[in-house]
Amino acid sequence: MSSAKISGLMIEAGFLVIDKPEGLTSQRVVGKIKQLMRCRKVGHTGTLDPLATGVLPIALNRATRLIQYLDEDTKIYSGEIELGVESDTLDRDGEVIARYSGSLDFDREQIEAVLARYLGQITQTAPVYSAIKSKGRPLYAYARAGIEVKPPERRIRIDKFTLLSYKAPLIAFRVVCSKGTYVRSLAADVGRDLGCGGRIWSLRREASGRFNLEQAISLEALNDLILSGEEPPLLSSLDVLDHLPRLVLSDAGLQNRVAHGMALPRSEWPDSWSAHLAGIKAETEILLLDSADNLLALARLSDCGDDDDDDCSLRMSRVMKAAGSE
Secondary structure, rough: OOOOOEEEEEEEEEEEEEEOOOOOHHHHHHHEEEHHHHOOOEEEEEOOOOEEEEEEEEEEHHHHHHHOOOEEEEEEEEEEEEOOEEEEEEEEEEEEEOOOOOOOOHHHHHHHHHOOOOEEEEEEEEOOOOOEEEEEEEHHHHHOOOOOOOEEEEEEEEEEEEEEEEEEEEEEEEEEEEEOOHHHHHHHHHHOOOOOOOEEHHHHEEEEEEEEHHHHHHHHHHHHHHOOOOOOOOOOOHHHOOOOOEEOOOOOOHHHHOOOOOEEHHHOOHHHHHHOOOOOOOOOOOEEEEEOEEEEEEEEEEOOOOOOOOOEEEEEEEEOOOOOOO
């Protein structure tokens, strides 16, 4: 069993929400958590730039197997755009490549009109200094080596882009957007549209899917909890996967089949399952629990046809505790 022991506390699986400080990479935060909590496996989801602060979801031990199943489609950020300056990284950590000498005397209506252009589905180009990969290497590796690579484009969604205040040269904003949005690119685009250039001055992630700042703890506070022997504010796997349907397996034989990664054909389902699964689309991930609400596995429902379809089954996509494991 992959568990972390903290002053007598055993963590088999769980999630933490860290309030990432400025100046650390997301991977550096993972390293600190691994050291603090003595976990064998630690992972994060939703990379934050070193300059950015805020919500960084952390998975511990067996929970790292569940990262791909999290519902983090919607992100919320607040921050500031510095007008009149452009940098190679699109934020204040980068090298200045252009300065604007004209007036930055924009009124609220001008700025709001520009922000409104980005609402809805848009195509965005990744910054050359980003972790997205091209031919197996992150773009920032090419940029640091002076190698020009065409950054990929992706479709993203901007639900809200709100002007909070403007005091030259800083635009304070909040944006609600889809996963994969580069807020640095948004800042540069806003500056370009205003005719003066721009870059991110500060950025804070307020929410990532169901993870938010109210659940977050700083590294310093986490360290203090551990030293005092108190339990960290963990979220369970079921807490963070509450968007997925679930089934309870009380039969020991079915549990054993699941532990071996074997499919469960419809002929072996309890009578109550068919009605429960009737409205669920094929290929939907389903949580399989024991009677004590322990997560046994995630399974996908095959494309079931009529009632006599012999191919109708639940196929294991992720077994949380394999047969014979401890």
